[in-house]
Amino acid sequence: MGLFTQKKVPLLGLDISSTAVKLLELSQHNGRGGVRYRVESYAVEPLPSTAVVEKNIADVEAVGKAIRSVVRKAGTRNKRAAVAVSGSAVITKVISMPAALSESEMESQIQLEADQYIPYPLEEVNIDFQVQGPSENSPELVDVLLAASRSENVDDRVAALELAGLTCDIVDVEAYAMENACSQLADQWPNAGEDQIIAVADIGATTTTLNVLHNNRIIYTREQNFGGRQLTEEIQRRYGLSVEEAGMAKRQGGLPDNYIPEVLEPFKEAMAQQVNRSIQFFYSASAFNNVDLVVLAGGSSSVPGIDDLIQERLGVETVIANPFANMAVASKVKPQVLSNDAPALMIACGLALRSFD
Template sequence: MLFKRKRPPLLGIDISSAAVKLLELSKQGARLRVESFAVEPLPADAVVDKNIASVEAVGKVIKSVVKKSGTRLKHAAVAVAGSAVITKVITMPASLSERELEDQIALEADQYIPYPLEEINLDFEVLGPNAKNPELNDVLLAASRRENVDNRVAALELAGLKAAVVDVEVYALENAFALLKRQLPPLPADRAVAVADVGAMMTTFNVLHQGRIIYTREQGFGGKQLTEEIQRRYGLSYEEAGLAKKQGGLPDSYTSEVLEPFKHAMVQQIGRSLQFFLSSNSHREVGALVLAGGCASIGGMDKLVEQKLGLPTSVANPFVEMTLAPRVNAQALRLEAPAMMIACGLAMRSFD
């Protein structure tokens, strides 16, 4: 154990439906430092419903984002979507060694996973003693169809990177959530925090209690709808509409006729997810809400959500207490921060 090799430092690479986000972190004492980051858009339909449709196209963008970031790291952590993963908590004798546990799970996995074992990637984590029987351990099983994992590994390899960790997006988000605690209002111990991650194609609504995700809901709503409305209203190509959305230059009517209706639709979607949670978890109240994803950067979005839903609302920024390497553009990082939660959680796997 004295000479056990340390895991090499990892890049966090988030492959979303619309972009590839790269983040490199280092640790100095207890403090994290951003060494490099970069974001590059993906071609349309390269990733569909969070599944990689074109490994070559995604690999090309990863290669570009690595070059843009200037990183020298060659190992990465990526994640598959929570909807592509089956998870189940089972119990196993606490007396089993890790090897015995691995063998036992391999023998029994087909009881819990509805796919042939040769078609899946399977992993497990011991959560700790079972609440009702201390002689048993609770064990989390996670399984995903093999192509979900293999396509991400292959895309990284095309960019000259090695996949050291394949995580699940919700667990990466949970990992990064620890960085937001000081940005939240003081809450009673029984209150939960909701994180609404509104990306390009999908809104993922997570509820966390004491730092653990207890509820997840996905719905097909995101920034693509705003881009398409700009495209339709002003006769632009999809690429031109996307640039105009970020850089400005649209007619004065844009704010009142396009942006404001989208913002209210976004509040409605978040409110609906919140009601779904409350109706299925009547014993648990939500005390605060965090906006993440690209759409969280829309000006005044947090204030509108707070006003309409009556919850203290903030915009996610996992980098507030981190230092930055000289080559990191602080303003660019701040603009991308709400969309970097998953990349941040993945990059933090370097320190496990």
């Protein structure tokens, strides 16, 4: 099974993060205004804190149970899914190959030469490739994106899906799923993203991932250990609550008056610093020294006022990601709840969109 296999049947986009399983199902409709998508079903199911550690599945059964539960919650009958592995679990390399080769000839040649590019024994990895287009260096060559991940990263996800009665059709890479979801945001961006440097900061529970897009293609990715769990832990410590109670209070409110000035505001400042630091790393690693727009994704970007604070601190226009802004919504999906969760559903959205490649 490939990392980029293409299928036409609508797939469930399943984002397995360190704290939750997020499911999204889309359908595609051709109308007078062109192609439109509709959100058919979606749900989020929390995971036990030991189930996924540093983006690796540590407890396949617990994840399988959560997937079964999220499918039931969403009320979908669909049994085929797309999942993603994190960028840190994947080695990608662009190589040039003769344009005249057929796909099967390319596959044979890649298998022969793969050990040059991949530092693991080949029997321990899943490899896939995708032709990107003509090479700039020579018209006789094409650029081929090679992606490899250790088999256990892929196998654990497939096994968790199978425990929930689902079939895994696609294993993607989180960064490419994010790039795919950004296709639904581009019309909200200056110049639709063309000739623009867009920094997408995905701030999850434990990890902040910065993806930088140029011409709507990812040119840089970096992960840092920082996320919303730090706020949860501070609420726990400060108010003597359990993890569950702290998480609930964070979402629903009801904390003492000193919560906002003494706990939430310092966390927002720390978030702004992390985003700024990630962008500074990008400048030092690339030929660029500015970004045109900052897009906030991930669960932590729903902290009230964080977009205004980051815009003020960085001096760059900052917006919150909502890939569903131009989508229709099925009657069983509550639009307000979907809108609140939208920034955290970017990867699930990118995976669900793979149905229509």
